[in-house]
Amino acid sequence: MPVDPRERRAARHAQPAAVPAQQKRRKEPITVDRITDAALEVVATQGYDALTMRSVAAVLDTGPASLYAHVVNKADIDELIIGRLCSQLVLPKPDPASWQEQIRHVCAQARDQFLKYPGISRAALAMAATDLDVLRVNEGMLAILLAGRIGPQTAAWAIDALWLYVCAYALEHSLVPQADDWVVSREELVHRFAALPADQFPQTRRYAFQLTAGMGHERFDFTLNLMIGNLR
Structure with missing residues (x-):
C-alpha cells in the first residue's frame, strides 16, 4: 500500500529520513531531495512565480502525479526549499561578548541565500516554522539572543521581526529587475x-x-x- 505523503512529511519533521538500501541502487529515482533540487533550479532560472508542481516535474522529466508520492502539495515544496537554504546557514556557539555580531552574521547568511533565488523569500513569509532545518536556525538565533541577556519574550519577537525584514529585503531585490521599465x-x-x-x-x-x-x-x-x- 502506498505511503500517504502526509505521513512522509510528518516523518521528515520527526527525524532525518533514511533512504532504503534497495532504493539507493535504483537509477535516478524520484526522491524528496531531487524534488527540492529541481524546485531550486526552477526558482534560480525562472523565478519563484514559475514554481509549480508541473514546472518541478518538468525538470525531473516526469509528470506532476509522480511528485505526489513524495510531497503533499506546492506548500510542502516551499517548506522543503526554505529548509534546504536554512541548512546552509552556519550557527556559531553563542557568545555573550559578541552576540550582536553573531546575530547579524546569521541574518546576513540568510539574506545571501535568499538573494540567490529570485523571490524565494515569499515562501519563507508564507510558511509556519515546522521544518527541522528552519527550527534549527530559530533555535540558534534564540540561543544567541538569550546569551546576550535578551529577555525570552523580546528574543522570540525579535527573531520574528528579523526574519520578516530579511525576507522583505530579499523580496524587494528580486522585484527590481522586473521593474526596469520604470526604475x-x-x-x-x-x-x-x-x-x-x-x-x-x-x-x-x-x-x-x-x-x-x-x-x-x-x-x-x-x-x-x-x-x-x-x-x-
Whole structure:
C-alpha cells in the first residue's frame, strides 16, 4: 500500500529520513531531495512565480502525479526549499561578548541565500516554522539572543521581526529587475527630487542626496543594527 505523503512529511519533521538500501541502487529515482533540487533550479532560472508542481516535474522529466508520492502539495515544496537554504546557514556557539555580531552574521547568511533565488523569500513569509532545518536556525538565533541577556519574550519577537525584514529585503531585490521599465538611476532620482516645488517639498529637495544614498547592503546593515541595537 502506498505511503500517504502526509505521513512522509510528518516523518521528515520527526527525524532525518533514511533512504532504503534497495532504493539507493535504483537509477535516478524520484526522491524528496531531487524534488527540492529541481524546485531550486526552477526558482534560480525562472523565478519563484514559475514554481509549480508541473514546472518541478518538468525538470525531473516526469509528470506532476509522480511528485505526489513524495510531497503533499506546492506548500510542502516551499517548506522543503526554505529548509534546504536554512541548512546552509552556519550557527556559531553563542557568545555573550559578541552576540550582536553573531546575530547579524546569521541574518546576513540568510539574506545571501535568499538573494540567490529570485523571490524565494515569499515562501519563507508564507510558511509556519515546522521544518527541522528552519527550527534549527530559530533555535540558534534564540540561543544567541538569550546569551546576550535578551529577555525570552523580546528574543522570540525579535527573531520574528528579523526574519520578516530579511525576507522583505530579499523580496524587494528580486522585484527590481522586473521593474526596469520604470526604475530610474540615483542621479535621475536626485534630479527629480531637486526639481520638486520648494514650497511643498523643502526637506525632500534639501536632503535628496541622503534620501537616495546607500550602496550594496548599507541600508540592510543600517536597519539590522537599528533593530538589534535596541533590543535591550
